[in-house]
Each structure stands twice: as C-alpha cells, then as structure tokens.
Amino acid sequence: MPEAAGLANREPLRGYHLRVVQEVLLALLAAEPAHGYQLRARLALALGPLSDALNGGQVYVTLGRLEQAGLIDCTRVGQLDRPDRKVYALTEAGRARVQEWLLDVSWPKPAPAEFHLKLVAAAAGALDDPVAIVERQRHELLGGLREAQRAALAEPAGSTAGLLLEGVVLRLQADLRWLEECARYWEGRRRPAPAER
Amino acid sequence: MTDRDQPALSARGLCKEYGRGTALVRAVDGVDLEVAAGESVAIVGPSGCGKSTLLYLLGGLERPTGGTLQLAGKQLEHMPEAGLARLRRRGLGFVFQAFHLVDELTTQENVELPALLAGASPRAARRRAQHLLEQVGLADRAAHLPSALSGGQRQRVAIARALANEPLLVLADEPTGNLDSAATTDVLRLFEQLRADGQTLVVVTHDERIAATADRLVSMRDGAFVGETRLTGGSDRRLSAITGLEV
Incomplete structure (x- = not known):
C-alpha cells in the first residue's frame, strides 16, 4: 500500500x-x-x-x-x-x-466518443495517422488485458475481487474489438478499397 | 551458429497462392517471421486474413508456393513428404479449434499416441501421458472417451497431446474458438503456463485474451503482416486506471 x-x-x-x-x-x-x-x-x-x-x-x-x-x-x-x-x-x-x-443506473465511461473524435480530428487536420493512433491504443489496452488476465488467473475460484477482474477483462475485450473496427475503417480511408476476396 | 542463437522458426517471403489468372488468391502474401526459442507469438487478424493458412504452412501441413521456411535450422519447403511427416511428429505439436481427438480412444490413449508414433516404448508413452494429464488437470479423466468430456476438457487433452513429444514448437489454431468463457479461462491458464515454461509457441487467434498471453503480437491483413507489438506486463497503475479506480 x-x-x-x-x-x-x-x-x-x-x-x-x-x-x-x-x-x-x-x-x-x-x-x-x-x-x-x-x-x-x-x-x-x-x-x-x-x-x-x-x-x-x-x-x-x-x-x-x-x-x-x-x-x-x-x-x-x-x-x-x-x-x-x-x-x-x-x-x-x-x-x-x-x-x-x-x-441510479448511470454507467461510468460509456461510448468512447472522445477517442472517436480524436481519430476524426486527427484525420481531418492531417495531424496524425488515425490507424497509428488506433495501434498505439491497442497496444496499451492489450498490455492492460494481459495484466488484468494474469491478476484474474491468480485469484482463487469464487473470489470477489476475481469477479471485478473478470469485468475488467470483458470490457477490454469489447474495447479491443471496437478498435479493430476503427483500424479497418481508417485503413479503408487511407488507401483505395482492396479488391473483393 | 549454436542452437541457442538459432531461431526456432524462420520464414522468409512465405507465399501461398490458390487458383490462377483472374481467380488467383494470395492467401499468404510474402510473410517474414522469426520466432526465437522460448518465445510465444500470437498472429491476430480478421477471419479470412490468411492466418490459419499461414499456420498450416509453418507446420508443414501445407506446402508454400513461394519463400523459404526453416525449423530448427532444417529447410522445410522442399523436404520430401516422409521427412516432413517425421519432423511434424517429433518436432511439432498441434492444437486445433475443433480439438481433433480420436473419438474411439480414451483421454490417456489420445495423449500417448504421438509418443508411440514417434517410437517411444508403451511404458514411456504411458508415463509421459499421465504426467501431462496431471499438468492439464485431467488425471481423473484418463479413462474417459472424448465424448464424455466438455469442450474445454477436450481442448486441454489436445494441449496435453501436443506436448507429448516435448516439441520444439507448438502451433495452435484458434484454440479457444469453440469454447465458452469458463472453458476459455482454463485454456488461457495453460497457455500462460506454457509461456512461463519457455515453450516456443505460435498461436493464430482472434481471441484477444489468448493474444494477450503472448510475448509478441503480429497483426495480419489480406495475407500480409501489417503491424507488430511486443507486450509487457505493465504496471499496476495501468490496471487501476482501466478499472476507473485511478486516483
């Protein structure tokens, strides 16, 4: 502590x-x-x-x-x-x-609007490559997922804190899936659409 | 070059094409990959990006149409089929999404099989299988047929089987693809253990949880690598930030 x-x-x-x-x-x-x-x-x-x-x-x-x-x-x-x-x-x-x-049913940290707007603004102002921003974020969240997962696996079965860690893991997974969508979208904007496969 | 300096696996310009002319598909399109001994690598990407095909090439289950491939210093791409089969049996362990256990054999017999095929004595194969089943927490299921096991248990048997011959390299294709969340956790635990034990490992997956257990993460799109990340444990501070507990 x-x-x-x-x-x-x-x-x-x-x-x-x-x-x-x-x-x-x-x-x-x-x-x-x-x-x-x-x-x-x-x-x-x-x-x-x-x-x-x-x-x-x-x-x-x-x-x-x-x-x-x-x-x-x-x-x-x-x-x-x-x-x-x-x-x-x-x-x-x-x-x-x-x-x-x-x-109270308000839910902390809802839709990642700020990150979305960061990508839009970066692209609009040619400030940074949105795909690179997404990659950096992915790296960060994957590191967090690795950490949360290790902590979760170290908890004994049925632990109260383990339940919290499971929630952290699931949320990171959802965020990472959304980042995958972001990468695909911004990659599509960066280059001509690839031929249908 | 000593064995330690030599990468466990080395691919250069690896290609796999299907069809020809206008119907030509490059499933794997010029992949370079080096995997050090003891390293675990996850290859991630959307379905259809060619990652499973790549894994089959790396494991000698399919032959590349271009490029070179070395496993522990041996050139694989032109190796005759018999030699390749021997190398697969002794040097590689495979884990598949659909488990691919032999339904007519017990858990124990499934895990013994690769050692027997590689020429081990029945006694040595049995001992090794017992040890591996203990490792994956299924010693009490040794006499069960696969049909009596849950999906997660079957995959744990498949992982034990993959380790039967102490392979140079374990190749896993969507190992959690058919599993629910609880079973995924059991398999994750084993992959964490493999990594910690220094087992050289290449896993293709779109499961972020499995990917996060690897030392290195490669992103694949349209048959080619588009990015690479080395993962570290990070600090507790990051974990608390993610939880919303950050001060």
Missing part, C-alpha cells in the same frame, strides 16, 4: 473515483457504524489486487468530507492507551443518498 503521507503530493480527489469512494463508504455504513480502518479493510477485500489504487488516506479524507456534508456523524470513543477512535454512522440524509445511489 502507498503511504498515507504521500497524500499531500497527490491531486485532489476527483470525478468518478471520488464519487465511488463516497457512495461506497456511505453504503458500507448503512448496516452499522464503523471505524475508518474497518471500511478500508472491506474495500481492500472487495478490490483484491486493485486495492493498491486506493490510498488508505483517501478513505479518511472522504469521511471528513461526508461529515462536513452532513451525510455521516462522527463520534469519538476514548481508548485507554491511545488517542480517541472515531466511529462513523450514517445520518438520515446519508441514508437517502445511499438509496438514490442504489437506484
């Missing part, structure tokens, strides 16, 4: 990632109040080899924000030989947010 001390050097939490951590922490607190380290442990278990992406410190930063937003309450519990421990509990507003999240 990266050290929490590295937090200061990182960019502020943002976008999708921030949202996920917020909503997940809220949902984990819906069953019962918990300490920060318990929440961290649950996330780590669900993410398996991907949990390195979650800096431990982020959980505490996010909890602080959720408290400020009135979505959770924090109670200090005294300990004999150590500093007070914080126990977090969901507020009514927090519970309502969890309900919204469970019903």
Whole structure:
C-alpha cells in the first residue's frame, strides 16, 4: 500500500473515483457504524489486487468530507492507551443518498466518443495517422488485458475481487474489438478499397 | 551458429497462392517471421486474413508456393513428404479449434499416441501421458472417451497431446474458438503456463485474451503482416486506471 503521507503530493480527489469512494463508504455504513480502518479493510477485500489504487488516506479524507456534508456523524470513543477512535454512522440524509445511489443506473465511461473524435480530428487536420493512433491504443489496452488476465488467473475460484477482474477483462475485450473496427475503417480511408476476396 | 542463437522458426517471403489468372488468391502474401526459442507469438487478424493458412504452412501441413521456411535450422519447403511427416511428429505439436481427438480412444490413449508414433516404448508413452494429464488437470479423466468430456476438457487433452513429444514448437489454431468463457479461462491458464515454461509457441487467434498471453503480437491483413507489438506486463497503475479506480 502507498503511504498515507504521500497524500499531500497527490491531486485532489476527483470525478468518478471520488464519487465511488463516497457512495461506497456511505453504503458500507448503512448496516452499522464503523471505524475508518474497518471500511478500508472491506474495500481492500472487495478490490483484491486493485486495492493498491486506493490510498488508505483517501478513505479518511472522504469521511471528513461526508461529515462536513452532513451525510455521516462522527463520534469519538476514548481508548485507554491511545488517542480517541472515531466511529462513523450514517445520518438520515446519508441514508437517502445511499438509496438514490442504489437506484441510479448511470454507467461510468460509456461510448468512447472522445477517442472517436480524436481519430476524426486527427484525420481531418492531417495531424496524425488515425490507424497509428488506433495501434498505439491497442497496444496499451492489450498490455492492460494481459495484466488484468494474469491478476484474474491468480485469484482463487469464487473470489470477489476475481469477479471485478473478470469485468475488467470483458470490457477490454469489447474495447479491443471496437478498435479493430476503427483500424479497418481508417485503413479503408487511407488507401483505395482492396479488391473483393 | 549454436542452437541457442538459432531461431526456432524462420520464414522468409512465405507465399501461398490458390487458383490462377483472374481467380488467383494470395492467401499468404510474402510473410517474414522469426520466432526465437522460448518465445510465444500470437498472429491476430480478421477471419479470412490468411492466418490459419499461414499456420498450416509453418507446420508443414501445407506446402508454400513461394519463400523459404526453416525449423530448427532444417529447410522445410522442399523436404520430401516422409521427412516432413517425421519432423511434424517429433518436432511439432498441434492444437486445433475443433480439438481433433480420436473419438474411439480414451483421454490417456489420445495423449500417448504421438509418443508411440514417434517410437517411444508403451511404458514411456504411458508415463509421459499421465504426467501431462496431471499438468492439464485431467488425471481423473484418463479413462474417459472424448465424448464424455466438455469442450474445454477436450481442448486441454489436445494441449496435453501436443506436448507429448516435448516439441520444439507448438502451433495452435484458434484454440479457444469453440469454447465458452469458463472453458476459455482454463485454456488461457495453460497457455500462460506454457509461456512461463519457455515453450516456443505460435498461436493464430482472434481471441484477444489468448493474444494477450503472448510475448509478441503480429497483426495480419489480406495475407500480409501489417503491424507488430511486443507486450509487457505493465504496471499496476495501468490496471487501476482501466478499472476507473485511478486516483
């Protein structure tokens, strides 16, 4: 795990990632109040080899924000030989947010419109060969697929994190198939259509 | 040149043409390929791009109409049929999309067969087959006929059979083409293992998952190679970026 001390050097939490951590922490607190380290442990278990992406410190930063937003309450519990421990509990507003999240059907990273437009723009402005852009992207995603696949194969059967990795693998496969279509399309534009075979 | 420096496989300007005149089709059109010992190479491309034909040429199952082909330093393109058959039996292992097991023989007998054909004693062939079936996780299916096995299990038997004579080179043609996702995972695991064990391997596939297990990836279109990529494991950072967990 990266050290929490590295937090200061990182960019502020943002976008999708921030949202996920917020909503997940809220949902984990819906069953019962918990300490920060318990929440961290649950996330780590669900993410398996991907949990390195979650800096431990982020959980505490996010909890602080959720408290400020009135979505959770924090109670200090005294300990004999150590500093007070914080126990977090969901507020009514927090519970309502969890309900919204469970019903929300928005899907992160949908159609790769940006990449499509990059190819169109590169071709239109003769900035770069779209086929070369596709090849670079393919290389990147294949490296990711190789990595995700190895991580998935290393998971024991029935592992929760394995299920996540399977999702990563399937998505990369779909993206790679689309890139194949992109390559074919832009190759066709680059040269005269080949004779029918 | 020592054996270690010599590529396991070397093709230069390899061609395969069918028909003539206006009906001439160049299924393989001037392919150069060198595969180092211990390397695994995936050849990917859309169906009809000539990749299966290329694999058949590399394995001496079909003869090229042009170019040269060396396997472990031996010139293949003009080798007489008997010598070629011997080389295929002893030096190569094949894995096909449709498994091609002998339906009348048990799992164990299917895996013994190549060693027996290559002149091994029945005892040695049996021992080797038992070892290989253990490796592919099918020791408990040794007495089953192929018809009693699932598709994924049949392909694992076929992979064990391909390894029977400790081949210089394993050639695989769409090894996961007929398999569902779970069975594909079992076959992927074996291909990862082969790669890790340093088995020289050429696989043609349009399955990105199999392709991603290779050290090197060659893209093929209209009978020719159009691109090449060397794959590395990459960093965990990339994996987390892809998952949407990136900080």
